[in-house]
Amino acid sequence: MIARDPRHPLLTATAALLTAVGHWVEFAAPDPADPADVYLLKARTPAALALARRLEAAGAVVLNSAAATERCQDRALMAELAGTAGLPFAPSLSPNALRYPLVVKSRHSRKDDLVAKVLDRAELDELRRQWPDEPLIHQEFAPGDGWDRKLWVVGRQVFGELRRSELAAGSGSESWTVPLELAELALWAGEVFGLEIYGVDVLEVDGEPLVVDVNAFPGIRGQLGAPEALVRLVQRQVPGPAREGARWLRGAGGGWGQ
Numbered sequence: 582m583i584a585r586d587p588r589h590p591l592l593t594a595t596a597a598l599l600t601a602v603g604h605w606v607e608f609a610a611p612d613p614a615d616p617a618d619v620y621l622l623k624a625r626t627p628a629a630l631a632l633a634r635r636l637e638a639a640g641a642v643v644l645n646s647a648a649a650t651e652r653c654q655d656r657a658l659m660a661e662l663a664g665t666a667g668l669p670f671a672p673s674l675s676p677n678a679l680r681y682p683l684v685v686k687s688r689h690s691r692k693d694d695l696v697a698k699v700l701d702r703a704e705l706d707e708l709r710r711q712w713p714d715e716p717l718i719h720q721e722f723a724p725g726d727g728w729d730r731k732l733w734v735v736g737r738q739v740f741g742e743l744r745r746s747e748l749a750a751g752s753g754s755e756s757w758t759v760p761l762e763l764a765e766l767a768l769w770a771g772e773v774f775g776l777e778i779y780g781v782d783v784l785e786v787d788g789e790p791l792v793v794d795v796n797a798f799p800g801i802r803g804q805l806g807a808p809e810a811l812v813r814l815v816q817r818q819v820p821g822p823a824r825e826g827a828r829w830l831r832g833a834g835g836g837w838g839q
């Protein structure tokens with residue numbers, strides 16, 4: 582797994598399950614002379630993406646692909662692709678045509694990036710002073726019900742959770758059965774972006790779903806069955822003869838960031 586922290590619960594549980602059925606799971610720098618059957622791209626830094634591209638060029642299977650991962654890193658490109666495909670996606674606003682309140686986000690998605698609700702021009706100017714070198718995008722504020730519908734997909738299995746929006750008062754989360762229409766929306770998003778392991782954040786606005794973010798290989802936690810779904814996805818990528826005996830599932834851990 583090309584990952585910053587191999588101790589992530591999803592990764593450790595998946596590694597244990599793969600080991601139990603005869604695969605060899607290793608967190609170490611990839612050896613081009615001894616390629617793995619499958620690489621899992623959890624990290625999203627430039628170094629991790631460059632490594633994934635080199636592995637793909639050598640014929641390796643990488644999940645998610647470097648190209649699919651990159652499509653989710655640039656929120657401006659994300660909105661463009663989603664709009665072209667017809668996904669119900671939060672519209673971006675031109676800096677010359679802002680309407681308040683609005684949502685301001687870092688253009689480049691990453692851990693601890695900027696997501697903030699802005700009420701007026703003074704708040705926006707202050708935010709720009711606090712983040713002077715940060716490329717920003719502006720989205721129309723969607724008055725939802727205060728809950729984010731967090732959807733996670735592994736292969737084509739959909740998991741979900743209700744979580745208090747970071748732009749709303751309060752905190753917490755609730756277990757939740759994903760409605761069929763939202764599961765179909767999540768799978769559609771995966772097809773648009775070419776993803777196998779991903780997250781989709783959805784708001785409900787006037788009774789209709791609105792996608793506000795898509796994340797490649799998110800930190801899925803506490804979802805019963807998610808490690809098993811990831812194992813099944815990995816095993817579908819392994820060459821036929823390798824399914825019959827112990828094989829390598831290698832990865833790169835340490836130093837890649839999120």
